[in-house]
Amino acid sequence: MTATHTRHETVAAKLSTLDRWLPAWIILAMVAGLLVGRMVPGLGDALSSVEVDGISLPIALGLLVMMYPVLAKVRYDRLDTVTGDRRLLIASLALNWIVGPALMFALAWLLLPDLPAYRTGLIIVGLARCIAMVIIWNDLACGDREAAAVLVALNSIFQVIAFAALGWFYLSTLPGWLGLEQSGLDVSAGQIAKSVLIFLGIPLLAGYLSRRVGEKRWGRAAYEEKFVPRIGPWALYGLLFTIVILFALQGDQITSRPSDVARIALPLLAYFAIMWGGGYALGKALGLTYERTTTLAFTAAGNNFELAIAVAIATFGAASGQALAGVVGPLIEVPVLVALVYVSLALRARFPHPVPSYAVEPR
Template sequence: MTDTHAGVVGKLSTLDRFLPVWIAAAMVAGLLAGRWVPGLNTALSAVQVDGISLPIALGLLVMMYPVLAKVRYDRLGSVTRDRRLLWPSLVLNWLVGPALMFALAWLLLPDLPEYRTGLIIVGLARCIAMVIIWNDLACGDREAAAVLVALNSVFQVIAFGLLGWFYLSVLPGWLGLPQAGLAVSGWQIAKSVLIFLGIPLLAGYLTRRLGERAKGRTWYESKFLPKIGPAALYGLLFTIVVLFALQGDQITARPLDVVRIAVPLLVYFGLMWAGSYAFGKAVGLSYERTTTLAFTAAGNNFELAIAVAIATFGATSGQALAGVVGPLIEVPVLVALVYVSLALRRRFTPAPVEVTP
């Protein structure tokens, strides 16, 4: 372990430092609960928010709020002026990501059309939720993450349905491959964005503005933020438990199918993160913004992918299972990449320290 990496990890709380252990425990707890507690799946799915189980929706909102409350919204202008960050992010998210997932799905699942379609849908749904957590844990640029997530949200509303039509119907037709359809409306996507990004973003913005106005920035960042910070990881762990509990039966009943779905996902997350990270370093981005670019490109909006798959193909479909396996693979992989990113930090020139007014 490098001195830089050791120093960063040493500053983490016990909760942060042993995050992989807590996540593994949350996965096991969810699987066992879903397998052994009668009626749990039905109870968790009984109430939904935009096609997502209410407990998962609440977990996501709790998870995102503290991180978005940490964003210094008065610094967003410096991010929007950085074209080395914005344009590569758009290209990676909306051209490279969907194309790579399409290629991997067809190469590795040619005999499993339902799972293949589910993975393509996952590739089309760019991340707007958990990436906030991974970026923060890896000491990325919070303001850059907020801007890129907001940008992805706008493009998601505009482009998701069009790209779904292209990758499931038009491109397979050109290549002489079987085609599929996708029933999704722009309003359905907009609702997902408004709920899972709009609510915590507005709450975070108002919290900072009102908190700084009442007590000042020093109090807000040294006293208030440390109190609400742990809620983000509690929300993450709760979400993971519920996710695994909802799909415990399917995962344990069809382990070979889960493995088949997991292989292209592992390749996808690794290639997207490593390629984006290398690109950010090559064009001279700071460690913080390179990290943000890599995690926003590698992550996916699983809540939207699952909702679309269920609405179009049904809750028990192979497409829905592929959507659910997405975050089950993404979570441990991106947690591991948080530590890889921290270990690579020494390869960057330290960014200038900003004096807080």
């Protein structure tokens, strides 16, 4: 038996049943959400009746539950090792704020030249860099938790500063320069800052305080061996709950317009594959470890769908093509990035650095 095969078995043995069957649970959650949304009239209106920063309250709660356990696992005293890695930080900023938006703009115009509403919606998705689910994908793929925390925080800062300006550039200015049809985007930095504060700030603060208080009370070993395994499964429970509610809210739109969903899905599939593959190749070329290469790839490929949907609905309306494009985003992103988790784990043998044991604790 080879050493590589042994490592595969070791990692697989440490994964819980929930983790090993994650693709099946996610598919079931998506199907359940679609069916519930179609079979229960008025459910969408009921779920949307209470919102947090333009996001349905159940989705907001699901996101907070999803992010807290992973952020509670972060070793915050190690963040200086990430902030000192200029190769990682510069590569991430370039992929997220130069390559990502430009690639989505190009794919949207190339593959949806006759569908301006969907095209605009996809461009908005490309501008909304990931600050939530990427933490889950990174953790499942045994990426660097500390690096993920730093890159997500960095993306959040740039999101507040750059989202509105990039929206103006890619929807109005650049199309005008190229002689293409122009669109508009009405969103303020204050709106984005509030979204970031809610969906990243709250779970980040809770995770940091859990680590500080827990280590002070029990010590690091007890915190990581007893407390962390207890809260770990809640990240995936939150993920599955969020998926069910999200697709229940938009189930009617998705199932009643399958041909439109297929058209929107094509550029999204190309985008996720190119961004993840490009991030992975760049990390390898820069000589980053497996853990940081994985983190770079997933933070480049993921998108902040909750922000994209909220902006599309606020600007163009809940029944708009732009909103539908935002909703199709997670429909494609979730299964694709789950598949890439397994691709990433299969590729880790190509790196000389072993996966640290703390990265694959049972949930």
